[in-house]
Amino acid sequence: MRRRKFTSTHIIDAAYKIAMQEGYSSISARGLAKVMESSTQPIYVEFENIEVLKETLIQRILSGIHREYFSQNVSLMDYISALGSFLYEKPTVYLSLLTDRMTNERIQKFLYRQYLQSIDGLDLSQQTEHLIYSHVLGALSACLNIENKLDKETWIQSIQQQVMQSYF
Numbered sequence: 785m786r787r788r789k790f791t792s793t794h795i796i797d798a799a800y801k802i803a804m805q806e807g808y809s810s811i812s813a814r815g816l817a818k819v820m821e822s823s824t825q826p827i828y829v830e831f832e833n834i835e836v837l838k839e840t841l842i843q844r845i846l847s848g849i850h851r852e853y854f855s856q857n858v859s860l861m862d863y864i865s866a867l868g869s870f871l872y873e874k875p876t877v878y879l880s881l882l883t884d885r886m887t888n889e890r891i892q893k894f895l896y897r898q899y900l901q902s903i904d905g906l907d908l909s910q911q912t913e914h915l916i917y918s919h920v921l922g923a924l925s926a927c928l929n930i931e932n933k934l935d936k937e938t939w940i941q942s943i944q945q946q947v948m949q950s951y952f
Contacts, residue, residue: 789826790822790826790827790829791830792830792831794820795820795826795830795831795837796840796844798816798820799811799816799841800841800844800845801819802816802819803845803881804876804877807883807884808841808842808880808881808883808887809883809884809887810883811838811841812834813827813828813834816837842881842886842890845877846890849870849874850894850898852870853867854866854898857898857902858902859902860902860903860916860947863899863901863902863903863920864944865944866898867920867924868924868936868939868940868943869936869940871925872939872940873936875928875929878891879928896917899917899920903916912951916947916951919946919947919951920943920947923943923946927939
């Protein structure tokens with residue numbers, strides 16, 4: 785019987801599955817092996833240790849989020865639309881990253897960097913920059929688990945209108 789070859793992609797896919805179902809902090813070599821129906825050996829053949837695997841996974845997740853949602857992030861309205869679309873379409877990804885201190889910090893820094901790019905060139909005080917960011921992220925993330933929530937476009941447009949009326 786031929787043995788299965790597990791590539792780093794297979795292992796990262798299994799880690800992603802665990803992260804989305806149980807949270808990022810639940811990723812372990814034994815848990816991965818169970819999902820992959822193998823021993824832990826293929827994991828350590830492809831990755832030096834579990835922390836390297838987790839770092840590879842978070843980089844893949846953030847790159848995917850950037851590519852799918854923030855690649856056209858050139859204005860504040862683009863940022864609100866991108867963030868709203870991401871949170872509306874992939875709340876499990878966002879919430880799973882909040883379960884671990886390190887990934888929580890990484891997703892928050894990632895989203896803040898995207899925000900700063902979107903307001904580049906606007907003449908805003910630091911206080912206003914922080915208020916807008918808090919307003920947008922808070923309003924969008926607070927609605928993740930609301931039953932009977934608005935459709936995505938109405939939800940995003942309402943936040944965009946609030947920001948324009950409140951800060952400009």
